[in-house]
Amino acid sequence: MFKATVEGLAIYPVKGFKGIAIEQAELTHLGIKNDRQWMIVNPKYQFVTQRQFPQMALMETQLEDDRLILSWNGDQFEIPMLYQGDSSHIQEAVVWKNQCKVLDEGNAVSEWLTQHLKTPWPVRLVRMHPEFTRWVDQSDKLMKPGAQVSTAFADGFPFLVANQASLDALNQQLGKSLRMNRFRPNIVVSGIPAFSEHRLTWLESDKIKIHLQYPCERCVVTTIEQETAFKDPSMQPLKVLTEINPMPNKAAAAFGQNASLSQGVGEILAVGDSVYFTE
Known part of the structure; x- marks a missing residue:
C-alpha cells in the first residue's frame, strides 16, 4: 500500500479544448462531473481533436451553474447547460469505434467555432444524448x-x-x-x-x-x-x-x-x- x-x-468539458483546473471534483460513473460532455465533429459527424487541429488547445472553456462558456481571444459564446434544441432530433456521431447518439447545439455555435478554429470545413458542437450509454x-x-x-x-x-x-x-x-x-x-x-x-x-x-x-x-x-x-x-x-x-x-x-x-x-x-x- x-x-x-x-x-x-x-475537467475538459469539450473534448480537445482547454481544460479547467478545479479544487474539488464530484465523482460520477462517467468520470468527474461535466468532464467531456461535449465534442466537436466534422460534417460527417466524426469526432475531431487536437490530433487534426492543434489550435483547439487554445479554445478556453468555463462552466457556470447554467451555462458552458467558450472563449477565443475575448470573444465568447454561451451554451445553456439545459439543452435548448429539439431533443427528439437525434444525430449519430462517431468517436473512435463507437456510434453515439448525440444532440447538436445548432448552427450559430457551429459558425462561431468554424470561424475561430479556421477549419477547412464546418465543425459542429454536440453533446451526448442523455438516454444513450457509451460502453x-x-x-x-x-x-x-x-x-x-x-x-x-x-x-x-x-x-x-x-x-x-x-x-x-x-x-x-x-x-x-x-x-x-x-x-x-x-x-x-x-x-x-x-x-x-x-x-x-x-x-x-x-x-x-x-x-x-x-x-x-x-x-x-x-x-x-x-x-x-x-x-x-x-x-x-x-x-x-x-x-x-x-x-x-x-x-x-x-x-x-x-x-x-x-x-x-x-x-x-x-x-x-x-x-x-x-x-
Whole structure:
C-alpha cells in the first residue's frame, strides 16, 4: 500500500479544448462531473481533436451553474447547460469505434467555432444524448476484470490518473520542464514512485474506490504545447517516453492510467486529499 496526495484535478468539458483546473471534483460513473460532455465533429459527424487541429488547445472553456462558456481571444459564446434544441432530433456521431447518439447545439455555435478554429470545413458542437450509454470496449486484453464501464466522450475510460513523479522522471530525461496538462489527466497524485501507477490496481479513500485499469497509450497530442498550440517537430516527448515507459504490449508510449469508479458516486475528491494505492 502506498499513501499519496491529490495534487491536481481537471475537467475538459469539450473534448480537445482547454481544460479547467478545479479544487474539488464530484465523482460520477462517467468520470468527474461535466468532464467531456461535449465534442466537436466534422460534417460527417466524426469526432475531431487536437490530433487534426492543434489550435483547439487554445479554445478556453468555463462552466457556470447554467451555462458552458467558450472563449477565443475575448470573444465568447454561451451554451445553456439545459439543452435548448429539439431533443427528439437525434444525430449519430462517431468517436473512435463507437456510434453515439448525440444532440447538436445548432448552427450559430457551429459558425462561431468554424470561424475561430479556421477549419477547412464546418465543425459542429454536440453533446451526448442523455438516454444513450457509451460502453467501454471490454475486449482489450489489458483490461482488468470488473463490472461494465460507461463513459462520455473520453478516448477510453471515465478517468485518467497521472503521477507527478512520472512527469518528473520524464522531464529529467528530456532536460525540460513539460507541464502535466500535455497529458490532460483528471486526477494527478504525488507520493508514489515514478510509473508505479501501472502496477497498482486501486486508488482509495474512506468513501472512494477507483479501479486502475491499464496504461494510457499516448499519441501526438502530447507533442503539443497546450499554452501555444505549438507542435514539437521532433515528436517529443513521445520518443523518449516510448523508451523509458512503453506500453506493455507494443512499442508505444504510456503515461497515466485509465480508470473507472467502483465506489463513490456523488462523493467529492479534493486537491490535498490523502488517498491510498493498493495492488
